[in-house]
Amino acid sequence: MSAAEIQKSCKAAMQKCVDFLKEELRGVRTGQASPGLVDHIRIEVVSYGSTMPLRELAAISCPEPVTIVVKPFDPGTIKDIEKGLQSSDLGITPASDGKIIRLPIPPLSGERRQQLAGQVRKMGEEQKVAIRNVRRDANRKIESSQKESVLSEDEADTAKDSIQKLIKGVESEIDKLVKEKSKEIEQD
Numbered sequence: 001m002s003a004a005e006i007q008k009s010c011k012a013a014m015q016k017c018v019d020f021l022k023e024e025l026r027g028v029r030t031g032q033a034s035p036g037l038v039d040h041i042r043i044e045v046v047s048y049g050s051t052m053p054l055r056e057l058a059a060i061s062c063p064e065p066v067t068i069v070v071k072p073f074d075p076g077t078i079k080d081i082e083k084g085l086q087s088s089d090l091g092i093t094p095a096s097d098g099k100i101i102r103l104p105i106p107p108l109s110g111e112r113r114q115q116l117a118g119q120v121r122k123m124g125e126e127q128k129v130a131i132r133n134v135r136r137d138a139n140r141k142i143e144s145s146q147k148e149s150v151l152s153e154d155e156a157d158t159a160k161d162s163i164q165k166l167i168k169g170v171e172s173e174i175d176k177l178v179k180e181k182s183k184e185i186e187q188d
Helices: 003-026 075-087 110-147 153-187
Strands: 042-045 050-053 058-064 067-072 101-104
Touching (some): 075 101
Antiparallel strands (some): 042 050, 067 101
8 A cells, every 4th residue: 555545544534533523512512502412313203113313303493592493394203302302411301382392401500511621622532542543553554565565664754754744733623623612611
């Protein structure tokens, strides 16, 4: 495998880690309502005989900064959606009028804000570990290519340096995402 191919696959794998973190952070609650809080929640729909993400079952909007409104596409699924939201780890009690479900977002306590900020930092650390594992795997591929005489020693060193620069950039992007989300949580 050439150095360019190794670097390309390494960069793609690291980008997947960053994208995963962005998706995870969307689901972390702040003091403001956001469709990202609930759109990923999996709802078991008995009449369909399957489990589906909420975003496939309903339109999700935030008409007010402290309320999420869920309007099912199929009115027959409203009980299943309500039950799924109730059993989720959101800690918010849904209020249904038979046609739409409202989720009032209560303000966060100082202690809960600290817990959520800690959770965000932990998520960031997990993704940093993941990108370090990607780097380790890429470095192993470089070393095996060097042993197979596909890469010279200089090419291998250059490739390792380039991957190290790449990981520094990705780590700083992760730090920035974590810092922004922590600030958002502590701001309200």
